[in-house]
Amino acid sequence: MWILRINMSDRTYRLEDVPAGYQKLGGRGLTSAIVQDEVPPMCHPLGPNNKLVFAPGIVTGTKAPASARISVGAKSPLTGTIKESNAGSGWAPAVASMLIKAIIIENQPDKNDKFWLAHLYWDEAGGKPKVEFSPADKYPGKELYSVFPEVFDRFGKVNIAGIGIAGECKYSNSGIVFNDLAGHPSRYAGRGGLGAVMGSKGLKFIVVDGKGAPGVEIADQALFDQGRKKLSEALRSHDITKPKGALNTYGTAVLINIMNEAGGLPTNNFSSGRFDGAPDIAGEAIFEGNKERLGKELYNHACSPGCIIQCSNTWHKKDGTEHTSCVEYESVWALGANCGINDLDDIAEMIRLCNDYGIDTIEAGTTIAVAMEAGLAEFGDGKNAIKLVHEIGNGTPLGRILGSGTESAAKVLGVVRCPTVKGQSIP
Ligand code: SF4
Incomplete structure (x- = not known):
């Protein structure tokens, strides 16, 4: 599995091996550990040194019931402390299916007056995830119920994470939105002003397409099935x-x-x-x-x-x-x-x-x-x-x-x- 690190100052990315200390973590545990390890405690939540971390849970992407959850973490503009907020969405298993354990968004564009869209998909030829960045100029200032259909029209059957006008304005009450199964902008990692952190990175949407991805590896399928059956x-x-x-x-x-x-x-x-x-x-x-x-x-x-x-x-x-x-x-x-x-x-x-x-x-x-x-x-x-x-x-x-x-x-x-x-x- 990988950690996907995205640098918003120059819109580059790299895939890193998962450190030993993170191997058994996922979701809230992983986002909080990364924020603790990488974010300077005294940094401004909306400055370049804060980091926004997304992590699917440890069984996200499997058939474990109610496991399609995504955790989001950063230093919060509201509390000034490590924040975790999570949501249920197809976005989470799509990320997990690409063997991505966490996405870390760091730095911010020099001129923080422009928004970008990151398109994350599985590159079959390369056998790994790939990210393409494009200007998101036509989306800011619009309501999300009208913008989401535009994004689906452009990218097809994908899953969307993003911010609305509140995140663009860097409001402390802004959340990070994910689509529901009907494609509506209704599932929120709402708490702690994390939408403002995403806005401060100049990132409007992360569009994820897991088509062709290998899917989550299960170490012991029989044992997993036994536990899943019991829980179900x-x-x-x-x-x-x-x-x-x-x-x-x-x-x-x-x-x-x-x-x-x-x-x-x-x-x-x-x-x-x-x-x-x-x-x-x-x-x-x-x-x-x-x-x-x-x-x-x-x-x-x-x-x-x-x-x-x-x-x-x-x-x-x-x-x-x-x-x-x-x-x-x-x-x-x-x-x-x-x-x-x-x-x-x-x-x-x-x-x-x-x-x-x-x-x-x-x-x-x-x-x-x-x-x-x-x-x-x-x-x-x-x-x-x-x-x-x-x-x-x-x-x-x-x-x-x-x-x-x-x-x-x-x-x-x-x-x-x-x-x-x-x-x-x-x-
Ligand atoms: S919040 Fe979503 S994942 Fe959780 S029980 Fe309700 S419908 Fe299921």
Whole structure:
């Protein structure tokens, strides 16, 4: 296997052998180890000395259930510490299939006013991965739901990682987006402002095409199959993870009512753990709302290849067309209960906008709640909350303050109740 090291100052790359100390690491363990070993602790997160690291998990690319995950790490613009955020996407197994254990993005263009696209594919003649760089001039400033189809039209059946307008603006609330199985920009390594780090490298997209790649090597196939079978059977029979079980029916938002009853649902800028509107926005309400609008029951789907839990949900508009995916627990409490909003259409619109602009839904929700506490909107006012998300996406002066994250916004707006730890909002 290799480590792929990309130098964004001159758009060159090299494949390196995996050091002995990294051989048994993958995912979060590997991204954090590389950041610890290679990133100077005192460097600026958006400067040339920070590094952005992507690593599939140790079984990503195999038939292990729910294993198509990608971990992203760097020094975080929000916390100033080692950050890890991860997502499920076909991007992860495509990278793993090329025998790449990690991708390290380092340095940045001399003039940080231009964006590039890196096309990573398997070079059959050379028997190894290859990267080609091209200017990404036509993509910045556009919403991701319109840009992703352009990238698919250009490269065909590929997987995409990238940043939206928020990452281009180097907002501390920006995430790194990956496509879901429908090709939508809906799967996020959202936390910690890693989109800003990618933006600081002048990198807009990493397009991965694993066609022809050899695939992941398994040391002991029989033993692996034994473990996979055991895990699959456990997942298929447990009430939470089985088909038509809690997650497949209600998504992760099944937690809304549970957390509300436990008194732990963040409400009105963390001023309460109980929200009267919780039943209106819980996973059960999403399921029933979809049933009413579609005229049939809708169970959830996989966000990435090979997932048998299939917790990824979709919210539909009144006319039965898709509004957005995915309406996760974290997005619902942050943009819903924590802003006092009990309208699923308003919450879904804010999630869609966050996907479109490249924003972390958690940081966005906690920041809007702080803005509400400062009087910029009333708690429960979904329409004005939507306007605040647009302010971020449009890069207005207020939007740039809100895009800087909850802690910065609280300081600027003079709000004392600021639910952050080390600069990042509490999940
Ligand atoms: S659909 Fe849900 S359970 Fe499956 S990989 Fe995606 S996030 Fe995990």
